[in-house]
Amino acid sequence: MQTDGLNKISENILISIVLSLYNEEAGVLNFWTALQEELAKYESIRFELIWVNDGSKDRTQYLIDKKITKNNRGNITHCTIEFSKNFGHEAAMIAGIDHAKGDAVICMDSDGQHPPSEIPKMIASFLSGNDCVLMERTHREDNGMLKKWFSSLFYRIINKLSTVKFRHNASDFWYC
Template sequence: MISIVTPVYNEEGNVVYFHDEVTKVMKELAMDYEIIYVNDGSRDRTDELIHQLADRDPHVRALTFARNFGHQIAITCGMDFAKGDAVITMDGDMQHPPALIPKLIEKWQEGYDIVQTIRTATEDAGFLKKITSSGYYAVINSISTTRVVPGGSDFRLMDRKALNTFLKFREHSRFIRGIVGGLGFRQTSIEFEAPARHAGVSKFSMKKMIHFAMDGIITNSTIPLRISFYIGLLSAFAGFLLILHVLYCVITGQAVPGWATMTILISIFGSLNLMCLGILGEYIGHVFEETRNRPLYWLSDDSAAHEDNPYYKTHSNGNPR
């Protein structure tokens, strides 16, 4: 069985067309399937339309958030409720082509646990967006221990055992591409060119994209905190050199009265402040890692997780809700 998880937000112009296209593809595959729509607090007719689809199509499940929680949370919600042996996540604006679904399933049947799509280009993407996107991936991969594939999208297939592991990651600030990239398992990718939206405009405003980018950096690396400590050390070294210069000026009689004292004090306390902030940053980084409450480990063979495991006694199916 295949579960297709689709978050929707103000997609009244797309959702019915998207549903028809996905249904055509799944009927040709002759596989059991379900389509889970997660309404992320839409303010148009999206909620009404997905419930109409659920009423007339037994393959459809419609979930509605009480308010807008965000794209990444909506994807996670759909995964929580998915029953399939494999789960495909994709957006409902037709920029994730349903025609690629058979290729994803084919790779899964070859034995891959995660099949990631790589967006090589987007028809309606501007020059600025392309440049900022490539720059962002370069930055995040330079500071993160988990590689995030440039052009990677949230259009992917995950086998049930990989999904069960993913669902143990319950942090609120979510960057799913980073989490999936660090899961391991057998992964492969498929490249595609994203078409223009079928209808409407992108719901990712500049503000949302910046927040999403920051979540990706903060949830994947504590290096920005560590950088503050290194800056403190460099400042301390620069302060020491400045103090030597000040003493030289005093000895040679070039210093204005009071200038040497103030300069030395500022150098000492400024360096100490930056070093202390860096040390505090290290502790905050460790606290941050612990409060995410990620699993200490996971097994590549999900069948090895049985009732003798205390984690699975606490969570009956291995998936904390």
């Protein structure tokens, strides 16, 4: 995707990215490298990264504080929220959304499950006037047959019980 067009259209917007973390010591620095490389492509877009540590018991918070958020650089600023214990992924996302100041909010996991390379599609969709974008996984290598079957069963049951229909393989990688 061409980023030049996004840079020209998007001057002075602020995108908040809420990042949920739970025991991510092993991979958070690699994730940060990929995210930083992606966001650096957009000089005219300001990004507010909200790192929400959902009660990690490892060195996740140390890495966030000492290696990632220590210095705000260029078009990226950081905010951290640290929970005293694990309240769950949804609580972490809501806390981040509540603190977001952006014109749009992107929610993503920091475990690499949601690739930063998909962010341009979300921004382009936002700039074209969409209020909400939900990313859908089309392929997942770590799912065995049994896991796929249970996932399919879950979506069939939840869609029979609910008036709101859920898309199979839709994730919590989204923006509004």
